[in-house]
Amino acid sequence: MKRLVVALSAALLLGACGTAPETSAQVSDAKAVVQADGKFNDTDVMYLQMMVAHHEQGLEMVRLAEKTAKRDDVKILARAVDATQSDEVTLMKSWLTQWRKPTTVDHAPSAHADHGGLPATGPEEIEALRKAKGAAFETAFLNLFVAHQHNAVEMTQVEKTGGVNAETKAFADRVHDSRTDQIKQMLTMMNA
Known part of the structure; x- marks a missing residue:
């Protein structure tokens, strides 16, 4: 796959x-x-909307890493994630548009209480990452991004158990597998 x-x-x-x-x-x-043809339900829509928001946060972090990191392996990872997640945002938004649904998510905490809330990296964490320099930046980035990608893996469970659109479910499977691999890679990088 x-x-x-x-x-x-x-x-x-x-x-x-x-x-x-x-x-x-x-x-x-x-x-x-x-194309995301076929039937879809509110879970499919909610999952894609949440993932667009989640990806946009991730893109903010990896773009900081592309500019700030000194280690080549961190920069390479950041560029790869930037390319992949940028394409995925375009794909998810195209599906939502095809379904005539908003491409943004309601960020009010109460709007997502039924499924455990909207996983997010807080603005304080991103601001702390912005201020970090040198090896401290790379450590902070890897720690923060492991947690961020873990949230993406957890979010796939919502789609896998409640979604009905075949393409969206397949996308969730790909996100689950690729982010799990990224987490393993970053844990190895943290111990290098």
């Missing part, structure tokens, strides 16, 4: 930057990738 996601991402990136000629089959495949 991971190879399929990587292959699809590579094909989309190559087609988008003009380095490979676009064929009608590639256009058709790209359209198939971004």
Whole structure:
């Protein structure tokens, strides 16, 4: 499954930057990738809205790491996450738009009480990360981002147990697996 996601991402990136000629089959495949046809329910919508917000927080953190980190492995991880999550935000918003649903989530804590609340990295934590420098930044980033990606893994359970849209459930599976792998990678990096 991971190879399929990587292959699809590579094909989309190559087609988008003009380095490979676009064929009608590639256009058709790209359209198939971004469609979330079939029935959907409130859980599918809520999951995507929450993940858009979660991803946008993650993007804020990795973009700080791209600029501030000194370690090459941290910078490489940040760039990879930036590329992946930027594409995923576009995909999720396209599905919500296709369903004629808002692409943003209600940030009021009471709006998400039924499913354990909206997992979030607080503004204080991001501000502390902004102020950290050198090795302290990398330690803070890795610790914060492990927790952030753990929240993404937990959020997939909501979709996997309550969602009905096949594409959204498959997306949740991919998020679960890729973020679990990222967490393992970052834990190894923390002990390096």
